[in-house]
Amino acid sequence: MSPITFRMQNAGGHWLQEILHGPKCRIDFACAPRGKNEPRNASPAGVNATMADGQQIAIAPPRRRAVNRPSPIGCAACTNRRPGWFCSLGSAVLADLELATTTISIPAQAPLFTQGEDARCLYLICSGYIKLTAGHSRDREMIVRVAGPGSMLGLYAILSHGVYEVSAESLTAAQLRPVERDRFQNFLRAHKEAQMRAVQCICQEYRFALQDACRIALAETVAGRLGRLLLELGHQIGERIDGGFRFPLLLTHEEMASMTCTTRETVTRTLGQFRKDGWISTEDAIVTLHKPDELQALV
Numbered sequence: 206m207s208p209i210t211f212r213m214q215n216a217g218g219h220w221l222q223e224i225l226h227g228p229k230c231r232i233d234f235a236c237a238p239r240g241k242n243e244p245r246n247a248s249p250a251g252v253n254a255t256m257a258d259g260q261q262i263a264i265a266p267p268r269r270r271a272v273n274r275p276s277p278i279g280c281a282a283c284t285n286r287r288p289g290w291f292c293s294l295g296s297a298v299l300a301d302l303e304l305a306t307t308t309i310s311i312p313a314q315a316p317l318f319t320q321g322e323d324a325r326c327l328y329l330i331c332s333g334y335i336k337l338t339a340g341h342s343r344d345r346e347m348i349v350r351v352a353g354p355g356s357m358l359g360l361y362a363i364l365s366h367g368v369y370e371v372s373a374e375s376l377t378a379a380q381l382r383p384v385e386r387d388r389f390q391n392f393l394r395a396h397k398e399a400q401m402r403a404v405q406c407i408c409q410e411y412r413f414a415l416q417d418a419c420r421i422a423l424a425e426t427v428a429g430r431l432g433r434l435l436l437e438l439g440h441q442i443g444e445r446i447d448g449g450f451r452f453p454l455l456l457t458h459e460e461m462a463s464m465t466c467t468t469r470e471t472v473t474r475t476l477g478q479f480r481k482d483g484w485i486s487t488e489d490a491i492v493t494l495h496k497p498d499e500l501q502a503l504v
Contacts, residue, residue, distance in 0.1 A: 292329060292355050298396045305392050306382040317358070317373035317381075324362035324369050326385045330354050333379025334442065334455050337371045348464050350413050351376065351455055353442035357406055363389060364403070376455045413441070421466055424504050430465040431475050432500035435485065439494050449494040454487060 294302065308331070311317070317328065320339060328335075334353050340346025349371050352358060362369050363386050384392075393399050416437055424430040439450030458476070459469040479485045484496040494500065 292331075294396075294398060294402060298398050301396065302384075302392060302399070303382075305388040306384050308380060308382055310378070310380050311375050313375055313377050315375045317375065318369045320369055320372045322369050324359050324367060324386065326383045327357055327359035327363045327389060328373075329382040329384065330356045330358065331380040331382060333381075334376045334453070335379060336374050336376050336455075336460075338374070339371045346372075346463075348456070348460055349417060351438065351442055360403065360406055361410065364407075377453075420464075426503065427465060427467045427471050428475050428478075429503040430467070431461065431472060432479075432503040434461065434464055435479075435492070435494060436497055436500055438492075439497065443494075446493070449497050451491060451493045454490045454492050 292299070306329070311333075317335065318324075330352060332354055334351055335356070335358065336351055337349045337358070338346045339349050352373075358373055359369055361367075366386075393403060416433075420430055420433045420437070424433055436450075438452050442455075443450040443452030456464075457469075458472045462469045462472045465472065476485070479500075480487070482496075482499070484494070484499050486493045486495065
């Protein structure tokens with residue numbers, strides 16, 4: 206059997222022509238002229254095989270196989286990114302942060318860490334909601350706030366080499382990125398942008414604590430305290446809509462009562478009045494604040 210030869214040439218208006226010679230056949234692979242935006246690896250337009258007896262056989266070009274490419278994953282492609290949090294850092298800094306983390310998933314009502322426990326890592330919330338509480342026992346505890354996507358939990362405790370000042374428990378199924386203390390501190394040393402973002406996040410935590418104090422101490426009525434709580438939830442975990450806010454209803458009336466120093470029955474009655482006045486509405490576990498100015502006027 207004579208050897209098979211292979212050569213490539215440009216001819217006849219074809220941008221590529223490959224010719225295989227064999228003892229019993231000649232095969233021409235021809236691609237049509239390539240368009241301006243057509244990739245170089247375009248499929249051939251057709252294949253002709255000429256047998257030794259002169260018979261020509263037309264062979265259809267091979268069909269491209271569909272390739273299921275994975276969608277982009279990671280912080281840069283996340284739709285839950287919020288300005289002002291660590292997940293909104295620049296692309297290069299964010300890539301280094303991802304290298305220092307992994308992704309974990311937890312179900313609803315799963316404890317994350319406990320008040321007074323040594324802080325060994327912090328947690329970046331990718332999706333879901335976490336309830337933060339403070340107190341000495343289940344009978345005497347207060348919900349500090351609800352943290353949502355973008356929030357960083359345990360930042361102050363990690364930076365101060367201390368203990369967690371609150372307990373954290375998931376309200377919904379959640380996806381988190383834990384970062385070990387030493388890795389996070391090395392990450393901060395390497396990036397000034399991350400250092401500034403850490404300061405901003407601590408300032409945000411201070412603002413939340415101040416809002417808690419003002420809600421309890423300055424609002425003279427239950428309606429004022431409850432109205433302020435709804436506004437805080439709208440700003441912290443909600444989305445803006447025309448003239449108001451929308452956020453998921455994650456807290457029970459009893460939990461809302463603990464955050465406003467009142468009883469569950471009073472919360473139920475007050476929320477009913479807000480709905481009757483057209484200030485809020487609830488549907489499919491979603492709260493909509495239609496008239497936030499009216500709620501603000503109660504404070």
